[in-house]
Amino acid sequence: MTEYNFAYLDEQTKRMIRRAILKGLAIPGYQVPFASREMPMPYGWGTGGVQISAATLTPEDTFKVIDQGADDTTNAVSIRKFFEHTANVATTTKTAEATVIQTRHRIPEDPLTDEQILVYQVPIPEPLRFLEPRETETRKMHALEDYGLMHVKLYEDISRHGHIATAYAYPVRIEERYVMDPSPTPKFDNPKMEMAAIQLFGAGREQRIYALPPYTKVVSLDFEDHPFDPSKAPHPCALCNAEDAYLDEVITDDEGARMFVCSDTDYCEARREAGHVGKDAI
Amino acid sequence: MSLQVLDGGMTSPATDAAFAFRALMNVMARPGQIEQISQATGPAPLSTAAATVLLTLCDADTRLYLAPSFQTNEIQDWLAFHTGAPMSDPDEAVFALGHWAELLPLHRFPVGTPEYPDRSTTLIVEMDDLSQTGAILRGPGIQTQTALNLPDKQAFQDNAKAFPLGLDFIFTSDQSVAALPRTTEVS
Amino acid sequence: MYVAVKGGERAIENAHTWLAEERRGDTDVAELQPAQIREQLTLAVHRVMAEGSLYDPDLAALAIKQARGDMIEAIFLIRAYRTTLPRFGGTHPVDTGAMHCERRISATFKDLPGGQVLGPTFDYTHRLIDFKLAADGDVPTAQTGEPQNEKTPHVTEFLNREGLIEEALTEDNTPPDLTREPLEFPASRALRLQALTRADEGFTLGMAYSTQRGYARSHAFVGELRIGVVQVEMDIPELGFAIEIAELTLTECETVNQFKGSKTEPPQFTRGYGLVFGQSERKSISMALVDRALRWEDLGEDDVGAPAQDVEFVLSHGDNIQATGFLEHIKLPHYVDFQSELELVRKLRREAGATDGQEAAE
Numbered sequence: 001m002t003e004y005n006f007a008y009l010d011e012q013t014k015r016m017i018r019r020a021i022l023k024g025l026a027i028p029g030y031q032v033p034f035a036s037r038e039m040p041m042p043y044g045w046g047t048g049g050v051q052i053s054a055a056t057l058t059p060e061d062t063f064k065v066i067d068q069g070a071d072d073t074t075n076a077v078s079i080r081k082f083f084e085h086t087a088n089v090a091t092t093t094k095t096a097e098a099t100v101i102q103t104r105h106r107i108p109e110d111p112l113t114d115e116q117i118l119v120y121q122v123p124i125p126e127p128l129r130f131l132e133p134r135e136t137e138t139r140k141m142h143a144l145e146d147y148g149l150m151h152v153k154l155y156e157d158i159s160r161h162g163h164i165a166t167a168y169a170y171p172v173r174i175e176e177r178y179v180m181d182p183s184p185t186p187k188f189d190n191p192k193m194e195m196a197a198i199q200l201f202g203a204g205r206e207q208r209i210y211a212l213p214p215y216t217k218v219v220s221l222d223f224e225d226h227p228f229d230p231s232k233a234p235h236p237c238a239l240c241n242a243e244d245a246y247l248d249e250v251i252t253d254d255e256g257a258r259m260f261v262c263s264d265t266d267y268c269e270a271r272r273e274a275g276h277v278g279k280d281a282i
Numbered sequence: 283m284s285l286q287v288l289d290g291g292m293t294s295p296a297t298d299a300a301f302a303f304r305a306l307m308n309v310m311a312r313p314g315q316i317e318q319i320s321q322a323t324g325p326a327p328l329s330t331a332a333a334t335v336l337l338t339l340c341d342a343d344t345r346l347y348l349a350p351s352f353q354t355n356e357i358q359d360w361l362a363f364h365t366g367a368p369m370s371d372p373d374e375a376v377f378a379l380g381h382w383a384e385l386l387p388l389h390r391f392p393v394g395t396p397e398y399p400d401r402s403t404t405l406i407v408e409m410d411d412l413s414q415t416g417a418i419l420r421g422p423g424i425q426t427q428t429a430l431n432l433p434d435k436q437a438f439q440d441n442a443k444a445f446p447l448g449l450d451f452i453f454t455s456d457q458s459v460a461a462l463p464r465t466t467e468v469s
Numbered sequence: 470m471y472v473a474v475k476g477g478e479r480a481i482e483n484a485h486t487w488l489a490e491e492r493r494g495d496t497d498v499a500e501l502q503p504a505q506i507r508e509q510l511t512l513a514v515h516r517v518m519a520e521g522s523l524y525d526p527d528l529a530a531l532a533i534k535q536a537r538g539d540m541i542e543a544i545f546l547i548r549a550y551r552t553t554l555p556r557f558g559g560t561h562p563v564d565t566g567a568m569h570c571e572r573r574i575s576a577t578f579k580d581l582p583g584g585q586v587l588g589p590t591f592d593y594t595h596r597l598i599d600f601k602l603a604a605d606g607d608v609p610t611a612q613t614g615e616p617q618n619e620k621t622p623h624v625t626e627f628l629n630r631e632g633l634i635e636e637a638l639t640e641d642n643t644p645p646d647l648t649r650e651p652l653e654f655p656a657s658r659a660l661r662l663q664a665l666t667r668a669d670e671g672f673t674l675g676m677a678y679s680t681q682r683g684y685a686r687s688h689a690f691v692g693e694l695r696i697g698v699v700q701v702e703m704d705i706p707e708l709g710f711a712i713e714i715a716e717l718t719l720t721e722c723e724t725v726n727q728f729k730g731s732k733t734e735p736p737q738f739t740r741g742y743g744l745v746f747g748q749s750e751r752k753s754i755s756m757a758l759v760d761r762a763l764r765w766e767d768l769g770e771d772d773v774g775a776p777a778q779d780v781e782f783v784l785s786h787g788d789n790i791q792a793t794g795f796l797e798h799i800k801l802p803h804y805v806d807f808q809s810e811l812e813l814v815r816k817l818r819r820e821a822g823a824t825d826g827q828e829a830a831e
Binding site: 033162 | 477478480481545548549551552553555648649650651652653654655781785790791793794795796797798801802803804805806808809810811812813816817820
């Protein structure tokens with residue numbers, strides 16, 4: 001076999017995914033079951049995001065792929081190559097130039113516009129899964145809007161640790177209805193989710209698609225006396241001096257010396273090009 | 283098979299459907315927004331936009347209800363050839379097509395179940411024209427508020443009240459398309 | 470000085486070239502041809518077809534070569550290819566009663582119509598390494614007999630006549646297709662069997678074994694195990710009749726299980742069923758045992774909380790392509806979520822330290 005269809009998937013599969021996306025947008029935060037296909041990359045490596053991107057991309061799009069905020073991590077490179085070959089789309093590493101961005105674990109630092117679509121790769125779409133492993137049970141909880149278990153879990157954190165001990169994949173409530181998993185993004189990214197762009201979430205192995213239309217109300221779960229805290233490492237980026245960006249910690253020598261640098265590589269590069277200098281910049 | 287049946291499909295199905303879907307996704311994500319789609323043309327009285335919606339979303343896996351004025355042999359043959367979508371009664375329809383008056387009463391269409399609210403009909407409503415006037419829309423996808431010339435208000439208000447159950451609407455007129463998901467608050 | 474890691478693209482390309490070189494191995498040794506794999510590693514080919522859900526021995530052999538003998542990787546290649554194939558339609562159900570059996574044994578009756586046919590089995594080989602295989606390729610010629618042309622009846626039919634075994638009702642409904650619809654619970658038996666036939670052999674074996682050791686035990690007899698070739702027929706609308714489109718080798722296992730009766734059912738024997746592409750006795754027997762364990766609800770048995778009774782557990786974890794993908798994904802970068810955990814643990818420790826200090830002072 002030498003020729004694949006535009007964006008790899010056959011048209012019937014794309015239609016099935018597209019119908020799921022539309023229902024997802026109509027019921028924000030609700031996980032729409034879809035007949036996920038076996039993709040030529042492993043489950044758990046972004047097959048949900050890849051299927052959404054394949055059903056969403058047009059030949060006129062400019063596509064960006066990030067993993068951990070970076071364009072050059074190997075899995076991001078691999079997914080970008082896949083669509084360069086199968087959909088013949090233009091690709092970019094610049095957030096502002098991209099029309100479709102597929103991401104794993106981060107939301108870009110620069111605000112997205114209404115011309116952009118953000119596609120998340122999601123490993124476990126069910127926010128209640130680690131509290132209740134059975135799909136039949138969690139589905140019932142969503143149907144009954146019964147999120148008591150989640151509140152109990154968060155409250156137990158507070159009584160034990162004094163804080164909500166969830167640092168990433170921090171659950172959110174959508175439009176006062178569905179509790180949703182934002183994918184394993186750091187909680188620092190949660191406030192960005194009320195954005196101008198369309199957000200699509202794909203979990204291939206778990207066969208779920210969900211979505212947020214622009215400006216959908218997204219509230220991180222918290223308590224009155226313990227408000228949500230989207231904090232991050234209290235440092236500026238050592239390369240571009242950004243104070244407001246999420247940072248990766250890098251160990252730099254055998255003594256355990258470390259530095260903190262932007263996880264969003266495009267954001268960091270753009271700042272350095274604009275003349276911002278961090279304390280360890282070359 | 284007559285030529286008319288074979289005509290009017292998408293010239294490059296993969297990319298035509300991709301562009302048409304992008305427009306559909308935009309309008310469903312941004313209630314009230316109007317976009318143009320013209321990737322397919324079916325027999326009259328089917329509008330270009332409705333024909334494009336049907337070819338973009340329907341296939342053998344989606345049961346389709348046609349309201350009486352669209353139940354012509356020409357339209358049915360054309361859809362059978364281009365989509366293979368099985369025809370159905372309203373109570374089993376994944377998609378339904380018609381003018382507003384003939385789609386009523388809406389309670390004939392499934393609104394999903396509490397466990398699976400997505401198992402509800404999407405209605406494609408053929409309109410005389412589409413414009414951002416009339417009913418005020420608020421809700422997900424809308425920054426503050428917008429407007430759309432909806433054919434009714436009460437029906438959409440009742441539909442929104444049932445959230446997360448409910449119907450979703452795509453409006454078509456000539457080459458224009460807009461949408462109203464169940465989340466939109468209409469006033 | 471720290472410089473952000475670049476060159477992911479080059480690293481990937483180099484890794485792939487290196488992989489190709491390793492796959493070929495020592496070039497002084499002749500290259501393996503897919504036909505050799507197909508003919509001489511047949512059971513590996515059969516497993517790839519069974520769990521890949523695609524009956525194509527040549528392609529399975531090629532996949533094994535490409536995967537360097539990693540079976541799950543080969544199955545993955547087949548699955549990813551399978552998903553791109555157009556679907557022309559559904560065939561008639563195959564008639565395993567009309568199977569041309571190469572092997573057919575029953576553990577429940579000493580003799581029976583159709584006879585016991587031992588066939589090409591490892592069963593009574595002594596597991597001694599055969600060093601001759603390393604040297605020459607001479608194969609003794611096997612004895613041949615007259616082929617049996619009449620149908621080989623299923624053993625369970627004899628029990629059925631006496632009403633001693635639950636009736637296996639035939640259904641004409643089109644079964645669900647788990648490759649085209651999302652898995653949903655509760656799952657019908659047709660869907661469960663579909664998931665089990667492509668489930669990982671090791672997982673299915675482990676589950677089946679657990680029922681034998683008392684986790685939802687229902688002592689199973691192999692009523693019958695048969696391996697052989699069946700014909701596949703399909704209606705061709707343009708022709709207006711069915712034609713034979715393929716011949717498949719299948720392994721079928723029917724277990725006869727002890728059953729003392731329940732609130733709803735009289736004492737009788739019950740059934741477990743396994744059917745697998747190719748020759749795979751271990752898999753088909755395992756499948757039959759797990760199928761039987763999953764049927765507790767239909768038979769009015771108690772849920773004893775055994776893993777093999779739990780349809781959601783079995784069906785959600787038996788697919789090795791899903792499992793290996795998710796398992797191995799934890800080697801992908803997780804800097805971002807790990808970093809957020811680091812910050813959290815540091816914060817909690819800082820505060821715990823402060824409290825300890827305070828308590829000490831008090």
